[in-house]
Amino acid sequence: MLQNTCFTVEAGERVLLRGPSGSGKTTLMAAISGVIEIPIGTVSVAGQDIGALPASKRDRFRADHMGLIFQVFNLVPWLSAVDNILLPCRYSKRRRERIAGPLDMEAHRLMAALGLDPDTLGASQASALSVGQQQRVAAARALIGAPDVILADEPTSALDPETKASFMQLLSQQAQDSGAALLMVSHDEGLDRHFDRVVEMSELSGVEA
């Protein structure tokens, strides 16, 4: 479903892309998500050649089909947890329409599924949450409206080992439940068990770093 010359992720597949820092993981993420200009025919997501889209269409496409999670600073600090989770729905009609029922309810459901109490934390400002809670809110945001693929750029690097494991567990589970492919880049060892497949960055030749 997500591919370049030598690397393909099937729909619903969970893939860990592993490599040391500086090996171009973040650039790869930027290329896939369409934030940077890339040549035609290098990356396609859900059958769409990203490089062939003009910039504004790429933004729309990203909103419709992808959920992104970063290392840290995932949330808009002055928005509440629920408002942060619902941000993609502002920009994507497709994801809004994929949600049956009220948007707030879906945000609450995802929070609960990711181990956050929606009643106590839903209305609190993102800046008031702990780093672990913030990453879960970010995961809920990436998951909302069931995008085709979730791109995660070292989402666990700021978490302590126990939080890390439970976070990965929940993220992986939720991705599977929503039917989204999960592509995560990390230099972390020991996350393999949460994924269907592990690819080393060094094995990739078609990716320009």
Added chain:
Amino acid sequence: MKLVVQSLLNRRFVASLTVLAIALSVALILSVERLRYSARTSFANSASGVDLIIAPRGNDVQILLATLFGVGSTGTGMSGDVVDLLEDMPGVAWTVPLMQGDNHKGFPVIGTSESYFEHFKHSRGEALTFAQGTPFADPRSAVIGAEVAERLGYGLGMEIVNAHGAGSVALEVHDEAPFQVTGILARTNTAVDRMVFVSLQGFEEIHAEAEAHPADPLAAHTGEDHVENGVNGVVPAQVNAAYVGLSNRTAVLGVQRAIATYTREPLSAVMPNVALLQLWSITGTAESALRVMSLAVVVASMIGMVVMLSAALEARRREFAILRSVGASPRDVVLMIVTEALLVTASGITLGLLIFWGAILLADPILSTQFGVTLGNQMLGTSEAALLLTILCFGGLASLLPAWRVYRMTLADGLTTKL
């Protein structure tokens, strides 16, 4: 929109200071414009029904201010014969003699004949009307303007006492010679509202003693001959000025020439509209300075807003990157900044309007008492609305600078959130 509001709320301290700065500048420029406009309309309305003012030779503007607005005085008097002479000139429809120099609690007192109420026109040809009562019934009658009646709470039948001099400080009170209010004029929103009118005879009588030793020994003084005739419009020996109405506008030059070449005493024939133009050319510089200043304040407040928006950009890089990652295009982000600017400007304008209206409510009574200038109860004129719209557009334009920066920033940053 909701995002913009929340983002601004997050920076509510700086944002509200910016709104306040814009509000003050808006209130300032509106007040300056309104004051300027009101003063001009009020003066033009006061002057609109008189074709010529005849007075002892002097500065046109001074004569205009003294006679039509009761500000200052014409100084010396002129012979009453001049008024009779004027009446007989070809093209002259009517004359109204004026005596000045007294005040009632700061309001100028005008000695005149009944013809004043017949002939004086204001605000493009409207005649004076009486709200209550009648013109002079006897030499001790007084007619007061609407503002005088309202401020001092006077009604018909009240006895009033005038003082010598033009200011509100009563140097010499003519308490031996009270007048009785027999008429109150309807409001005109001109200087007439703050005038007290008494008959020529009455005005002259209270000065009979004082004028036993005339200030100008050369001035003809034969007042006693005329005192008995009084109310019936016979002109006393000496008056301060006279209004002239022409039956034929083209006669104005002939009358002016006759006055200029009048050999018995030096006189001026002032065309009110021409004198007003002179007055505006004098005050024009100050007006322009005031306008430029208030415009500068508006510009400064706009710069303040740009500073607020720009200063926050660095701190908000992360926020923009997050929005980009959830699908916002650089255009969306730019739109956010512009919307923020418009929202701040609009709030500033709204608050400024409130301040402006408050200021009008406070200042109107003072201005109309002191200067006879009414600010009007109009909430917002079309030119003022246009001015506000211009400010709003300017606010939007000013935001393009930070918006352009943020556009480049979001393009350069992409999804990089490491700071």
